Amino acid sequence: MGGVTMPSGKKPKLAVWKFASCDGCQLTLLDCEDELLALAEAVEIAYFPEASRAVVKGPYDISLVEGSITTPHDAERIHAVRRMSKCLVTIGACATAGGIQALRNFKDVKEFVSVVYATPAYIEVLAKSTPIADHVFVDYELRGCPISKVQLIELLGALLCGRKPNIPTYSVCIECKRRGIVCLTVAKDMPCLGPVTQAGCGAVCPGLDRGCYGCFGPKETPNTNSMSTIWATLGVSRADLTRAFRGFNAYAEPFRRESTAHEQK
Amino acid sequence: MSVTGANRVSATVVIERAAFPQLLDALKTARYKLLGPKLVNGAIVYEELAGAGELPAGWAEDQMPGVYKLKRRIDEALFGYTVGPHSWKKFLHPAVAVLWQATKNAKGFDLAAPPIRAQKLALLGVRPCDLHAISILDTVLGRGPYKDPVWAALRKGVFVLAVNCVEPGGTCFCASMNTGPRASFGFDIALTEVVEAERHFFVATAGTERGSAMLEKTPHRPARPDELDRADQLLANAASKMGRKLDTTGLKELLYRNHEHPRWDNVAGRCLSCASCTMVCPTCFCTTVEDTTDVTGRHAARVRKWDSCFTLAFSFIHGGPIRASVRARYRHWLTHKFATWLDQFGTFGCVGCGRCITWCPAGIDVTEEIGAIRHTESAKSRKEAS
Ligand code: SF4
Ligand code: SF4
Numbered sequence: 001m002g003g004v005t006m007p008s009g010k011k012p013k014l015a016v017w018k019f020a021s022c023d024g025c026q027l028t029l030l031d032c033e034d035e036l037l038a039l040a041e042a043v044e045i046a047y048f049p050e051a052s053r054a055v056v057k058g059p060y061d062i063s064l065v066e067g068s069i070t071t072p073h074d075a076e077r078i079h080a081v082r083r084m085s086k087c088l089v090t091i092g093a094c095a096t097a098g099g100i101q102a103l104r105n106f107k108d109v110k111e112f113v114s115v116v117y118a119t120p121a122y123i124e125v126l127a128k129s130t131p132i133a134d135h136v137f138v139d140y141e142l143r144g145c146p147i148s149k150v151q152l153i154e155l156l157g158a159l160l161c162g163r164k165p166n167i168p169t170y171s172v173c174i175e176c177k178r179r180g181i182v183c184l185t186v187a188k189d190m191p192c193l194g195p196v197t198q199a200g201c202g203a204v205c206p207g208l209d210r211g212c213y214g215c216f217g218p219k220e221t222p223n224t225n226s227m228s229t230i231w232a233t234l235g236v237s238r239a240d241l242t243r244a245f246r247g248f249n250a251y252a253e254p255f256r257r258e259s260t261a262h263e264q265k
Numbered sequence: 266m267s268v269t270g271a272n273r274v275s276a277t278v279v280i281e282r283a284a285f286p287q288l289l290d291a292l293k294t295a296r297y298k299l300l301g302p303k304l305v306n307g308a309i310v311y312e313e314l315a316g317a318g319e320l321p322a323g324w325a326e327d328q329m330p331g332v333y334k335l336k337r338r339i340d341e342a343l344f345g346y347t348v349g350p351h352s353w354k355k356f357l358h359p360a361v362a363v364l365w366q367a368t369k370n371a372k373g374f375d376l377a378a379p380p381i382r383a384q385k386l387a388l389l390g391v392r393p394c395d396l397h398a399i400s401i402l403d404t405v406l407g408r409g410p411y412k413d414p415v416w417a418a419l420r421k422g423v424f425v426l427a428v429n430c431v432e433p434g435g436t437c438f439c440a441s442m443n444t445g446p447r448a449s450f451g452f453d454i455a456l457t458e459v460v461e462a463e464r465h466f467f468v469a470t471a472g473t474e475r476g477s478a479m480l481e482k483t484p485h486r487p488a489r490p491d492e493l494d495r496a497d498q499l500l501a502n503a504a505s506k507m508g509r510k511l512d513t514t515g516l517k518e519l520l521y522r523n524h525e526h527p528r529w530d531n532v533a534g535r536c537l538s539c540a541s542c543t544m545v546c547p548t549c550f551c552t553t554v555e556d557t558t559d560v561t562g563r564h565a566a567r568v569r570k571w572d573s574c575f576t577l578a579f580s581f582i583h584g585g586p587i588r589a590s591v592r593a594r595y596r597h598w599l600t601h602k603f604a605t606w607l608d609q610f611g612t613f614g615c616v617g618c619g620r621c622i623t624w625c626p627a628g629i630d631v632t633e634e635i636g637a638i639r640h641t642e643s644a645k646s647r648k649e650a651s
Contacts, residue, residue, distance in 0.1 A: 038561045157558045166555040170540060170576040173626075177544030178360035178571055182308040182350050185626045187333045195539035195626050209306070220577045221591060223537045226627055230331075 004061040004087055004159050012061035012160065015047035017081050019067025019074050020101055020129060024146040025092035026050050026066050035153050042160055058084035062159055065138075068094040068101060068129045075126065075135060082136040087159060090132045091152070093145040093248035097217050100145075102129040102251035106260075129251070140165065143198055143216040145248035151200050168199050169220040172212050175203040184211055191231045193244065196222035196254070217249035224258035238262040277488045280456075282465035284484040285343065286317035288426075288454075291482035292387045297424055300356055301389030302346070308333060309349040311356070314389065321346065328435040328508070328619065331628030340460045344390055347434035348618050352547035353388055353395055357419045358402060362569045364415075364554070369563040381415055387424040391452065393445035394437075394618040396427055398547035400451050404610050405550055415569070424475065427452035431459075431499040435508035436619030438632055442511070444616045446503040454480060457496040468496040509619060511632045512639065513603075515650070516613075519639055520604040522646045524596070528637050533592035535627045540573035542621035542629070543598065548614050553578070574598050599631060 004012045016026050030051060032039065046056035063085035069075050082088055090096050098105065104112060105128040113120045132138055142151050151167060158165035168174075172194035176183065184190035184206055192211030194203070198219040205212050218224070228241050236244070245259035280288065289299060299314040304321040314320070323341045326349070327334045338345045362381075367374045391399070406416035430439070430446035439445030448455040453476030457468040468488055471477035543549040553572035558565045572579060575594050580587040588594045606614030615631070622630045 035560055038559070042560045042562070153560060154557065157560050157562075160560060161558045161562050163556060163558060166557065168576070168578065170573070170578070171537070173539040173541045174544060174571070174573065174576070177541060180310065180351060180355065180360075182306055182310065183333075183541065183624055183626065186331055186624050187307045187335075187350075192626075195537040195541070221538055221589075223535075223591065226535050226537055229535075230626055 004162075011042065011044045013046040013056060013059075014043040015058070015060040015063045015081075015085070016045075016050065017047075017063060017065045017067075018049070019065065019078065019095065019132070020070040021067030021092065021094040021099065023050060023066070025095075025142075025144075026064065028091075028147050028149050028152055029064070032149055032153055039153075039156065043156075059086065060084055061086045062156070063088045065090050065095050065132055066092055068098045068131060069126070069135055070101060070129045071125055073124070078132060078135050087139045088132075088136065089140045089142065089155065090138050091142045091147050093143065093215060093217060094129075095132045096141045096143055096252075097249040098129045098131050098251035100248050100250070103246060105129060105251050106246070131251070140167070142167070143200055145215040148200050148202065150202065170199055171195055171219045172197045172199050172201070172203055172206070172216070175199045175201070176206050179203055179207060181206050184209070185230065185234070189234055191234050191236055191244070193227065196224050196227045213247055214245070214255065215248050217252045218254040222254045224254050225261075228258060228262065239264060277468060277470045277493060278480060278485040279488045279492055280467045280469050280480075280483055280485045282343075282467070285467060288479060288483040289314070289317045289389065291479050292389075292424060292426075294482075295479070296385065297387035298384040299387050299389060300353075301426075302344070302349070304335075307335060309335070309346050311349075311351040311353065317343070320344070320390075325432070326434070328437075328623045329628070330436065330622050330630045330633075331625055333623050341465070342458055342460045344428045344456075344458050345432065345460070347430065347432070347437060348392055348395065348620060350545055350620070350624055352545065352618075352620065353391060353399060354402065354547055354550070356386060356388070357399070357423070358406065358413075358416055358550060359419075360571045362415050364567045364569050366567075367565045374565075381418040382421075385422045385424070386419070387426065389426045391425050391427045391448075392430055392439075392618070393427065393448040394439045394442070394616040395547055396425070396448055396451040397442075397444040397612075397616040398618065399425075401548045401610065401612060401614065401616070402550060404612070405548075424479075425452045425454075427455040427472075429455060429457045429496075429500055429503075431457065431503050433503055433507050434619060434623075436622040436630070437507050437617065438509035438511050438619060439617040440504045440507045441509070441513060441632075442613060442615060442617035447500050452476070457499065459492070459495055459499065466492070468492060509617075509622070509630070509632045511617070511635060513613070516635070517604040517607050518650060519642070520600050520635075522649055523638050523642060524600075526638050526642070526646075528634065528641065529592045529596045531637075532595050532629060532634055533590065535629055536591050536595050537627055538575045538591045538594055539626060540575040541624050541626060543573040543575060544571060545620040545624045546602075546615075547618055547620065548602075548616065549573070551579070574601070599634060602631070603635065 155165045193214035194212040197214045198216040241262040242259045245255040303312045365378045406413040427448040452472045577586045602614040
């Protein structure tokens with residue numbers, strides 16, 4: 001793990017890889033309007049099909065990996081990406097937790113395939129959608145659906161100068177409180193996943209008067225059981241508790257466990 | 266004691282409700298930035314005020330563990346609520362502060378610290394518990410060889426308009442902590458608001474020269490004995506109306522004896538380690554420092570942010586966090602507030618404001634947790650005590 005300190009004069013090569021995903025996270029990179037020019041000066045964008053057809057051959061200094069592993073082919077390809085990458089960063093809920101498509105992990109994928117596709121035999125798919133870290137070593141991860149532009153710039157800035165990135169693993173509550181946002185659960189009886197969800201979004205939803213959906217996934221030491229007890233006192237049914245924990249990070253272990261605990265057979 | 270001093274330099278006077286706005290206007294004319302209670306999005310928070318017209322007149326709230334609900338009062342009291350989710354530390358010990366910035370130049374880099382304060386501050390409606398909280402932070406951040414420059418700059422010359430508590434809230438326990446309901450120090454002016462069927466007035470006392478100068482600029486007259494009695498009576502009643510109680514006898518020793526009490530496991534089952542309690546607490550002062558650089562590598566900054574002993578990173582040293590379990594983190598926090606703080610700074614770290622109780626999403630109540638430990642202390646542990 002660490003930075004990508006370069007011999008002087010050489011720009012680090014950046015690659016952006018896509019697996020099973022919606023492209024929203026890599027688009028965050030293009031969304032960095034204010035920083036994009038500076039970034040293009042600081043790194044060589046060597047492989048980024050979403051932005052340019054030009055391809056510079058590997059190896060790459062920084063690889064941003066979006067998406068989860070859902071096919072046998074991708075399960076192979078991610079190893080090739082790892083071999084070509086000095087520092088591999090997973091970006092977004094798909095890459096870090098399996099994404100919304102991991103909802104199929106709770107069911108039989110073969111059944112879906114037979115219902116959805118005219119010729120199921122053409123479909124080669126794994127039984128489960130899994131995060132990148134289940135397959136290869138990951139240096140850093142950025143959570144979120146989509147990731148936060150601020151965190152992406154922070155991470156790239158850190159890698160470029162070889163310092164520790166500031167990617168906290170504590171709760172969204174801390175971000176709410178620093179911003180002076182009034183707690184929605186306490187003041188408005190609104191269910192909010194903030195106390196079990198990792199910070200990094202800047203408390204976007206609570207700041208707009210919506211409870212946290214947990215798109216940054218479980219925080220460090222999440223007490224999902226106590227969270228469910230609180231939601232239940234707010235009148236949330238067990239079926240809805242299962243749904244709440246089965247969002248973009250359904251397959252992240254603490255959320256998976258909690259959603260399953262409330263599942264009605 | 267606070268730096269604002271304890272001497273009362275004027276007699277106790279009465280300001281009628283109709284004249285009250287002029288007190289705030291006088292502060293504004295004296296170039297103070299007015300900071301005080303304001304109704305924002307379902308709660309009474311502290312924000313900049315344009316004048317007395319923005320105070321939450323006629324509002325109150327119900328507070329219980331994990332519950333805060335605004336409600337209308339039957340009267341138009343200006344200060345008829347207690348404390349909300351914000352505390353004054355947000356102005357004096359900001360949640361985010363840039364400590365310094367550096368920009369690369371031909372020879373090295375230029376260092377700069379952004380200016381900390383543009384305008385002197387007037388805190389309006391400070392409750393007695395919060396006067397104590399400010400005084401505690403004066404001790405922690407404003408004393409000794411390593412004063413915090415941010416605190417020192419923001420705290421300097423702060424004008425404090427205190428308001429005594431005549432109606433404590435459901436999670437208040439200042440009477441137990443000896444911090445209220447009457448302001449005893451640390452203010453420039455202290456008010457007691459009296460709302461009756463026919464009258465609405467403030468009994469005001471100046472605590473400093475500055476305070477009395479501001480009173481001079483506000484229409485007032487000497488308080489009559491019956492008005493003083495009325496205010497005293499309200500405050501005496503308030504002390505018996507606290508929503509919560511805490512027995513502080515031998516509290517430090519009780520906690521030191523009960524490090525292994527099973528109650529810590531019980532509370533850890535409920536605690537989310539979300540850190541909300543520490544964020545809302547008016548005396549919790551911990552911060553973390555983040556060093557940042559931009560992608561050009563030409564700009565760097567050191568930024569200080571509120572941190573909490575409930576995070577793993579807080580106790581992370583080589584090899585891992587010291588307080589990995591939530592049990593250890595909750596115990597550490599509570600023991601600091603009610604025991605180790607005494608050894609460290611000479612007072613409790615808790616002023617009985619009740620914020621941590623109200624704003625804990627799980628409704629965890631420090632007075633209940635301590636009560637449970639006191640009442641279920643094992644015989645072995647009690648024997649150690651005697
Ligand atoms: S510990 Fe709780 S009651 Fe005590 S001062 Fe802090 S927030 Fe207020
Ligand atoms: S005591 Fe309550 S507010 Fe504090 S960390 Fe635990 S759950 Fe959060």
